[in-house]
Amino acid sequence: MLSDGSVAHVRPIVPDDAEGLHQFHSRQSAESIYLRFFAPIPRLSDNDVRRFTHVDYDDRVALVMTVREDIVGIGRYDRLSAGSTTAEVAFNVADAYQGRGVGSVLLEHLAAIGREGGVRRFVADVLPQNRKMIGVFADAGFEVTHEFDDGVIAVSFAIEPTERAAAVRLSREHRAEAVSMRRVLTPETVAIIGVSREPGSIGRALWRHVREHGYTGAVYAVNPRAEEIDGEPVYGSIEEVPGPIDLAIIAVRADMVSDLVRRCAQAGVPSAVVVSAGFAEDGPEGRERQEELLLTARAYGMRVLGPNSFGLINNDPGVRLNASLSPRVPPPGSLGLFAQSGALGIAVLASAERRGLGLSTFASAGNRVDISGNDLMQYWIDDEATHAVGLYLESMGNPRKFTRIARQLSSVKPVIVVKSAAGVQGEPPPGHRVRMTRERPEAFAEMLRQSGVIRVENTHQLFDVAQLVVHQPLPRGLRVAVVTNSDALGALTADACHSWDLQVAHGPVALPSTASAAEFSEALAAALADEEVDSLVACFIPPVITGDSQVVTAVEEAVRGQGKPCVATFLGMRGVSPGGDLPTYPMPEDAVRALAAATRYAEWRGREQGERVRPSNVNRRQAHNIIETVLAREPEGRGLTQEEATELLAAYGIVLWPSRQVASREEAEAAATELGLPVIVKATSQEVRHQPNRSWVRTDVRSATGAGTAYERVRAAIEPLGLEEVAVQSMAPDGVTVVIGSSEDPLFGPVVSFGIAGISTDLLGDVAHRFPPLTDLDVAEMVADVRAAPILSGYRGSPAADLDGLYDLLARVSVLADEHPEIAALRLNPVMAHEHGVAVLGARVHVAPGPQRADRGRRALST
Numbered sequence: 001m002l003s004d005g006s007v008a009h010v011r012p013i014v015p016d017d018a019e020g021l022h023q024f025h026s027r028q029s030a031e032s033i034y035l036r037f038f039a040p041i042p043r044l045s046d047n048d049v050r051r052f053t054h055v056d057y058d059d060r061v062a063l064v065m066t067v068r069e070d071i072v073g074i075g076r077y078d079r080l081s082a083g084s085t086t087a088e089v090a091f092n093v094a095d096a097y098q099g100r101g102v103g104s105v106l107l108e109h110l111a112a113i114g115r116e117g118g119v120r121r122f123v124a125d126v127l128p129q130n131r132k133m134i135g136v137f138a139d140a141g142f143e144v145t146h147e148f149d150d151g152v153i154a155v156s157f158a159i160e161p162t163e164r165a166a167a168v169r170l171s172r173e174h175r176a177e178a179v180s181m182r183r184v185l186t187p188e189t190v191a192i193i194g195v196s197r198e199p200g201s202i203g204r205a206l207w208r209h210v211r212e213h214g215y216t217g218a219v220y221a222v223n224p225r226a227e228e229i230d231g232e233p234v235y236g237s238i239e240e241v242p243g244p245i246d247l248a249i250i251a252v253r254a255d256m257v258s259d260l261v262r263r264c265a266q267a268g269v270p271s272a273v274v275v276s277a278g279f280a281e282d283g284p285e286g287r288e289r290q291e292e293l294l295l296t297a298r299a300y301g302m303r304v305l306g307p308n309s310f311g312l313i314n315n316d317p318g319v320r321l322n323a324s325l326s327p328r329v330p331p332p333g334s335l336g337l338f339a340q341s342g343a344l345g346i347a348v349l350a351s352a353e354r355r356g357l358g359l360s361t362f363a364s365a366g367n368r369v370d371i372s373g374n375d376l377m378q379y380w381i382d383d384e385a386t387h388a389v390g391l392y393l394e395s396m397g398n399p400r401k402f403t404r405i406a407r408q409l410s411s412v413k414p415v416i417v418v419k420s421a422a423g424v425q426g427e428p429p430p431g432h433r434v435r436m437t438r439e440r441p442e443a444f445a446e447m448l449r450q451s452g453v454i455r456v457e458n459t460h461q462l463f464d465v466a467q468l469v470v471h472q473p474l475p476r477g478l479r480v481a482v483v484t485n486s487d488a489l490g491a492l493t494a495d496a497c498h499s500w501d502l503q504v505a506h507g508p509v510a511l512p513s514t515a516s517a518a519e520f521s522e523a524l525a526a527a528l529a530d531e532e533v534d535s536l537v538a539c540f541i542p543p544v545i546t547g548d549s550q551v552v553t554a555v556e557e558a559v560r561g562q563g564k565p566c567v568a569t570f571l572g573m574r575g576v577s578p579g580g581d582l583p584t585y586p587m588p589e590d591a592v593r594a595l596a597a598a599t600r601y602a603e604w605r606g607r608e609q610g611e612r613v614r615p616s617n618v619n620r621r622q623a624h625n626i627i628e629t630v631l632a633r634e635p636e637g638r639g640l641t642q643e644e645a646t647e648l649l650a651a652y653g654i655v656l657w658p659s660r661q662v663a664s665r666e667e668a669e670a671a672a673t674e675l676g677l678p679v680i681v682k683a684t685s686q687e688v689r690h691q692p693n694r695s696w697v698r699t700d701v702r703s704a705t706g707a708g709t710a711y712e713r714v715r716a717a718i719e720p721l722g723l724e725e726v727a728v729q730s731m732a733p734d735g736v737t738v739v740i741g742s743s744e745d746p747l748f749g750p751v752v753s754f755g756i757a758g759i760s761t762d763l764l765g766d767v768a769h770r771f772p773p774l775t776d777l778d779v780a781e782m783v784a785d786v787r788a789a790p791i792l793s794g795y796r797g798s799p800a801a802d803l804d805g806l807y808d809l810l811a812r813v814s815v816l817a818d819e820h821p822e823i824a825a826l827r828l829n830p831v832m833a834h835e836h837g838v839a840v841l842g843a844r845v846h847v848a849p850g851p852q853r854a855d856r857g858r859r860a861l862s863t
Contacts, residue, residue, distance in 0.1 A: 001861060003101035003172065005179035006270065007301035008072065010109055010860075013062040017071065018049050020064075024071040029095050035130045036092045038152075052076075059083070061113055065102055067301050068265065072097040075106030077114060077122065085120040091133060101172060103136040105859055108169055111142075111159040112858045118621075122159055125152045141165030163612065170404070173859050174378050180303055181379035184271045184371070185314045185361055187246030188217045190323065191238060191269070193260055194251035194276075195221035195229055202275060203251035204229070205325060206311070210249075213322035213329060220245070238267050245269045249311070249323050254278030257307065258292045265300030272297075273323060274306030279367055281308060294369045298861070305371045310345030310364030316385060324349070324362070333358015334387035335466050336380045338373045340365045340394045348392065348459055355463055355575030357470065360385040370861070374398060377405045381412065388414045388469045390462050391453075397435075399748050400855035403451045403771055410452030411609065414469040414601055416462050417453045419444070437747035443769040446785075447748065450770060450778060452604050454597045464585065464594040471581040472565035474602040475595065477534035481506035481527035484539040485513055485520075489569075493539050493588040500596035505532045513543055517550040524558035528566075535595055539569040539588050556582045565598065567591040610777030613811035615653055620819060623651040627822045627847050637824065637848030645845045652816045654809065654828075656840050659729035665708035671728035672707035678731040681710035685723045700731055732841055735834030736791050736801050740810060741827040742817035749853050750817035754810060756788040757830055772818035779807045779814070792833060801833035809838050821850035 002008055025033070025044050033041055044052075052074075055062050059082055065073035072094040077087040089110060093102045114122070126133050134153065137144050141164040142157040190210060194203035207229065210219050220241045226234040235241045238248065238260070248264045250257055254276050261272055279290040290307065297304045305312060311324030315332040322329050326346050330353040337359055339348050345364045352359060360383065363376055373391050380386045389409065396402060396419075409415055437444075448455045456462050480502045484490040490508030497504050506527050511519060520540075527536055538555050552570065556577065559566040566582065569591050573584045585591040626648045631637065640648065646656045660671035661684070672679045683696035695717035698710035707728060714726050737757040745751050754768050755761035768785040770778050783789060783806060794800035809831070817823055825846040832839040 001173065001176040001180055001859065002097075002105070003099075003176050003179070005176060005181075005183045006067070006100070007180075007298070007303065007861065008102070008105075009066045009298060009301070010063055010105065011066070012057060013053055013055060013064050013074070013076075015050075015053050017053050017064060020066075020069075020071045021049050021052060021074075024074070024092075024094065027094060027096075028092075032092070032095055032098075035127055035133070036090070038127065058117060061110065061117070063106055063109055065106060067097075069299065073102040073106055075103070075110050077110055077119070079119065080123075083118075085118060087114060087119045087122055089122040089124050091136070098132060101176065103133065104140065104172060107136060107140055108858050114159055115161075120158060120160065122155075122157055124155045126155055127151075128153055139168065141168035163614070169859060174381065174405075174408070176859075177375055177378040178382055181371075181375050184247065184273075184303055184305065185312065185321075185363075185379065186316070186319050187271070187321070189220070189243065189245050190215065190217060190247045190249060190321070191220045191222055191235075191241055191245045191264075192249045192251070193222040193238065193264075195223050195226070195234060197226055197229060201251075202325065205327070206249055206251055206275065206323060209322045209324060209327060212327075214320040215322070216318060216320050217246075218243075238264050238269065241267075246271065247323070248272040250274045250276060250306075252276055254282070254286065254289055254307070258289065258296045261293060261296050261302060261304065262300060265296075265302050269302070271303045272305070273309055273311055274304060274366070275309050275311055275325065276306070277308045279307045279369075281367060290367060290369055297370055303371055304369055305363060306366040307369060308366035310339070310341075310366070312364070313349075313359065313362040315359055315361065324364070326350075328353060329359070331356075331358045332360070333470065334360055334385060335470050336360050336376070336383070336386040336389045337362045338365070338376045338390070339363075339392040340368060340373075341392065344392060344459070351459060351463055355467055356578060357463060357467055357576060368395075368397065372397060374401050374405050377402075377409045377415070381405075381409050386413065388416070388466055390416045390418075390466050392418045392459060392462070396747070398855055399447060400771065400853065403447060404855075406451035406453050407609075410601075411605060414465075414474075414598070415451075415453040416465050416469075416597075417448060417455050418457070418459055418462050419448070419455065435746040437745050438743070439745050439748060439751055439769070440765075442765070442767075443748070443751055446769040447771050452601070454601050456597065461593065461597075464583075464590055465597045467576050467583040468565065468567060468594045468598050469601075471576055471583055472559075472567075472598075473563055474605070475535040475565055475599040476602070478503045478599060479505035479532055479534045480595070481530060481533040481536045482508040482539070483511070483520075483523050483527050483536065484508060485511045485515055485543055486539070486541050489539045489541060489588065493537055493569075493592065496589045496592035497537070497596075500592055502592065502596055502599065505534075506530045513541070515543060517554045520551055520554045521558050524555060528559065528562045528564055533564065535564055535599070536566040537569075537588065537591055537595065538566060539591070541571055552577050552580070552582065552584075556580045565595070567595050608777065610775030613774050613776055613779060613815060615808065615812045615815055617653045618812075618815065619651040623648055623816065623820060626651070627820060630847055631822065631849060635849065637822075637846065640845040640847065642843075645843045648845060649816075649840070649843060652812045654812050654816075654840060656843050657730060657732065659727045659841075661725065661727050662711060663724075663726075665711055668711035668726070668728055669704040669708040672701065672704045675728065675730045677704075678702045679707055680729050680731050681707055681714055682727055682729070683714055683718045683723060684725045684727045685718070687721065687723065688718060729841060732832040732839040733834040733836065735799075735832045735839075737830045738792075738806070738833050739827070739829045740813055740831055741825070741829075742813055742823065743825050744817070744821055744823060744848075744851060746851060749821070749855070750814070750823075752782070752810065752814045752817060754782050755786055756791060760786070760788040770814070772814040774811065774814045776807070776811070779810045782810060783807065799835040802835060802837050805837040806833050809840070821853055822847045824848040 059079040062076035074092045077089040079087045091103045144157040147154040195207045221234045224236045248269045280287040314321045326349045482493045487510045490510045568584045569588045662668040681698045739757045741753045760766040768782045792801040827844045830841045
């Protein structure tokens with residue numbers, strides 16, 4: 001995604017690019033040619049073109065960026081000598097695309113490729129007047145040095161990833177994707193393709209909805225078999241429409257869509273909404289059509305919402321676009337709403353309208369071939385009209401990207417998520433292209449929690465929370481006041497507060513059923529004035545004397561401007577009071593559940609988010625070499641030997657305590673002497689290591705002779721089971737045994753886990769999960785989240801474990817897993833957490849060819 005929101009394609013250069021390279025050069029200005037080659041070169045020689053297009057992708061690497069198959073940018077590096085860790089880098093950007101971030105994108109990709117190939121530093125010679133290229137290097141976030149020599153500026157910088165470089169990359173990605181969505185959501189001209197004379201057709205409905213909602217731009221109808229509809233001209237093709245078109249809305253047969261998208265792109269249309277069905281949700285033929293649609297959109301640089309989309313809505317008074325299948329639209333408001341399901345679109349919009357919840361923008365992704373919830377979240381981060389966001393997700397194509405974008409959005413606006421079970425543990429919804437996960441549902445819940453979003457179970461709860469966070473301030477704490485006119489209702493409300501871990505600090509105050517509106521107001525004012533109160537729950541059954549409307553008005557007036565949120569229950573009412581901003585619920589449990597969700601979110605948002613963990617003394621090259629050596633010999637992957645695992649872990653500062661496999665009494669005695677007493681003698685087979693029978697482990701062995709005896713006893717215990725592996729290891733200090741692991745999941749990427757060893761982990765599943773990259777706060781919370789965590793803090797007088805040492809170990813595992821996708825599985829077990837540190841006593845590591853992660857640390861659209 002370029003900085004202007006347009007889409008370009010980055011790929012390796014190939015010999016067939018020779019003619020395209022000639023054409024690219026012929027379009028360049030004399031100044032651009034001189035700045036690139038330091039000389040006027042009207043035409044590249046055939047030898048130059050051959051040298052540029054024939055590279056080995058190791059010592060010489062070149063990328064091209066294309067838009068609609070035309071080359072608009074070239075980036076390359078050449079090692080200074082074969083195998084050198086320094087390479088000369090150069091770029092050439094088409095005049096028409098300068099200033100759009102082409103050079104920055106190419107630099108990011110070349111740096112990532114270079115790091116994978118062992119390059120450590122880029123150098124370049126730049127003419128002093130080439131300020132744009134100097135700016136590309138200077139703004140990339142690397143530590144750049146400059147030297148002026150013989151009329152040129154010699155630029156040099158290490159390409160190892162830095163925190164600043166990562167921040168620059170993510171900031172550019174955010175801005176580009178937000179601009180891209182702004183182009184989709186705020187078009188000045190719309191063409192509806194497939195408008196029919198039939199009143200009940202989808203195209204005709206879209207035409208009617210756009211016009212009746214008061215769209216402020218120009219709208220055109222396209223249909224080759226009609227000349228006029230509703231008194232407006234109809235154009236036979238997109239090419240016949242006068243003037244530029246910003247957004248095409250396509251409602252035709254599925255087999256016609258890809259060709260129409262191609263023609264729209266050729267006509268200069270940057271974005272399309274495809275409401276047509278009949279794609280991947282419709283069997284193998286439909287899947288082929290969907291793949292063709294994606295490839296067409298990518299090749300021509302178009303953004304596509306859909307297919308099988310319900311459409312989009314923008315309630316901005318300057319736009320007023322209802323390009324959806326819903327004839328009715330909620331009023332303008334500040335809730336941004338995203339739904340994947342087209343079928344649920346109309347129900348979601350109708351529910352928002354019934355509750356009096358106003359929308360800023362709405363989009364339905366349908367089969368999500370291109371535009372996803374991640375794209376909309378990028379837009380909502382900066383959208384001043386949107387104060388809260390609701391997401392109904394049926395599947396998730398890029399959880400790693402979702403996590404970091406949702407975290408950024410949640411830090412400034414509430415994000416409420418409904419996530420169905422389909423597509424996470426079971427089969428994805430029809431038409432959705434997702435990778436299946438091997439993780440348990442708890443891991444997905446942890447991912448949402450780590451992202452800072454408010455997870456709810458259904459759309460009713462989504463709107464319950466939305467009407468609170470949109471119209472009321474966030475709670476400052478857990479303390480709640482309860483005011484009601486029924487003792488029973490007060491008790492019910494208080495119980496609900498306790499069940500959701502809220503503290504009833506005021507009341508329940510129960511007024512008589514004969515209370516007047518003034519008495520209601522007085523009780524509410526007293527509750528809100530209490531400094532020990534952070535939020536208010538007002539619950540009323542129909543009073544005997546005072547009318548319902550009077551009570552509603554009294555509550556609204558009492559809470560307005562107090563800075564404390566209020567939720568209210570008036571039996572039978574749900575939504576936001578007409579013309580007001582008081583969220584009402586039919587039952588106290590609904591009100592309290594929404595208040596508790598807002599309170600937990602406010603706690604998350606109000607705390608420090610922590611700093612990204614970056615352990616010291618890390619040797620990435622050593623780890624990379626170990627993994628590459630193993631995979632070169634075993635392309636399918638395998639488990640590492642103890643020596644290989646020890647060396648790999650040591651590259652990331654993780655010390656694996658040495659152990660010795662022994663096959664006789666004499667070897668056991670020698671190993672004990674070599675390692676140092678006391679030692680432990682144990683069976684190493686996974687079949688028995690976690691079983692409660694202690695006959696296959698002997699601890700605190702304090703002599704070489706004792707080690708020999710222990711070996712014989714352990715061997716005698718396991719031989720009847722057909723086992724024979726026995727090891728001797730130094731005895732670690734007493735402490736708490738924990739298990740730390742990571743696995744490379746097809747959907748989530750690296751998943752780090754932590755648990756207390758034994759029954760709590762193996763039987764009760766008391767395991768915490770997090771998704772790298774982690775902050776120091778993520779690591780600390782990961783340890784605290786397991787229910788058995790108090791054992792680490794000195795349970796019943798036992799010494800407390802060194803938590804800082806444990807946090808450091810978890811951080812190192814997370815970074816190792818994040819930086820090396822080839823580590824398919826890693827398990828440190830046992831790990832002894834004691835008062836003076838941590839001792840890693842066992843490790844199993846399996847490596848395999850690295851998967852294609854959806855979010856690999858360089859800018860790319862998901863496919």
